[in-house]
Amino acid sequence: MLRVGLTGGIGSGKSAVAARLAERGAVIVDADQVAREVVAPGTAGLIEIVEAFSDAVLDAEGALDRAALGAVVFADEAARRRLEAITHPRVRTRTAELIAAAAPDAIVVNDVPLLVEVGLAPTYHLVVVVQTAVPTRLERLARDRGMSRAEAERRIAAQADDARRRAVADVVLTNDGSLSALHDAVDALWRQRLRPYEENLRQRRVAPPGQHDPAEADASWPEQYARLAARIRHALGADALRIDHIGSTAVPGLAAQDVIDIQVAVSSLADADGALADRLAGAGFPRVPGQWWDDPRPAGRARWQKRLHGSADPARPVRLHVRVADSPGWRYALLMRDHLRADPDQRSAYLLLKRDLIDTAPEAGESGTARDPWFDEEYLRAEQWAAQTDWRP
Structure with a gap:
């Protein structure tokens, strides 16, 4: 199977790309969804979080209050790293189980917000980064999630910047325009690269070389x-x-x-x-x-x-x-x-x-x-x- 890492900063529109790939036939493994699963009530993950941060991060029903936890960890790098040490190994284990359950000819897209930060890029056949200008992201976070500007800026600052994401990106999808334009770019990626790549990989076949005349030097x-x-x-x-x-x-x-x-x-x-x-x-x-x-x-x-x-x-x-x-x-x-x-x-x-x-x-x-x-x-x-x-x- 072809393993694709999908990432992008908060508010970039990464979820829209994942949804479009799912419509095309990709198997989506959503790291955020998996992260919720491994800290659900009754899990060892939630117990360890409470031990680390107290029951102040629980809601009235005893489930994780993500907003309360976020207020703690996004303002304190040491606290954030402590949380990651609890959740990331569990997320990786569960993710591996979901990927192993996919069909041999599947294109598995792992939607990982912190792909760059935790150094996962080399584990995929291809990394796709969704990139959007920061002002647009701030506007979306306020409109779609009701997030204050100060909170949105803290969330953005806690993640890798665009330069770090581009350094690991095999594909950059720019999402500063319309949803229709984004869908067109995703469809082209699926048709021209992901599907042929998966077939070549499964057949253990080198992609046809095409014509490669000498070109000007490429700094990349x-x-x-x-x-x-x-x-x-x-x-x-x-x-x-x-x-x-x-x-x-x-x-x-x-x-x-x-x-x-x-x-x-x-x-x-x-x-x-x-x-x-x-x-x-x-x-x-x-x-x-x-x-x-x-x-x-x-x-x-x-x-x-x-x-x-x-x-x-x-x-x-x-x-x-x-x-x-x-x-x-x-x-x-x-x-x-x-x-x-x-x-x-x-x-x-x-x-x-x-x-x-x-x-x-x-x-x-x-x-x-x-x-x-x-x-x-x-x-x-x-x-x-x-x-x-x-x-x-």
Whole structure:
């Protein structure tokens, strides 16, 4: 199943997005609803809250008075963290139970207001953030929830700001317009990305690559890599000895195909062929069938073996190279990246070469550049630079 994290600040319209996704067929797991369930009367969660904050947070019927509790914790960070230590583990356990009960082909959307704050982003295949201007949120909170401006501002300040949410967002849905416009954006997301992603994930199939001609450098490529690397790290744990952003998109200012190249260092290719391959596929990075090698430098020696994975996400192409740590191919990828970062003249020469070869053989894409004699010359230049600067991987 495809697991989607949905978040947004209070008053952003996140619930409207969740409702629309439910209409399209998503299974919604609402963290707020689960949070109410785990502190219902008679539960261990409610008992622990009363022990921590006294029975002043209970209403006349003995249920949790959320307004009274909120008045305590949103004005006191230490109190809020104490409450989170009680509720968050219970919410996670119950959420896992609900997700496990969904169908294998489900798109499960976990609606989590504090997704960023509790560091859950790497646990999802995709994170969707609903973003709305603060003045609009304040107006909605006053109109729809009867909240005073001071209380609304406190609630907003207690959550992550827009910049922190955007840092983990694979998709940002802006909700400053009409409900109809929001629905159109959700429908497009469902049709163009979520449904194909789920099918590719279930079939363990890499999304079709499409055409990726060199584009102007995108300043968000490192942020996109960071989100992907966090998912890979979550899936592989300590079995990923090192994860690096490599290739053209790892060189600031270099125009490149919009494909993120990632290198994962492992102990052996035998490890890469077993459970690691399954875990990568489950995280959204299926194995690319066939045998894969890197062209050695200088040319002529035995080829360097590796394993290659791609992305099941149709909107985020990835080449994930699994190489043995400290192997020649692993070292070469890091050396070339770092030399191009350090030498603007070689960056320019590399870009001209790529464009010329892609114009000549567009079907080969950037992979065709590795066979050009320029790379032998660049390898020697890079080795000289490494010796002069005492470079280490």
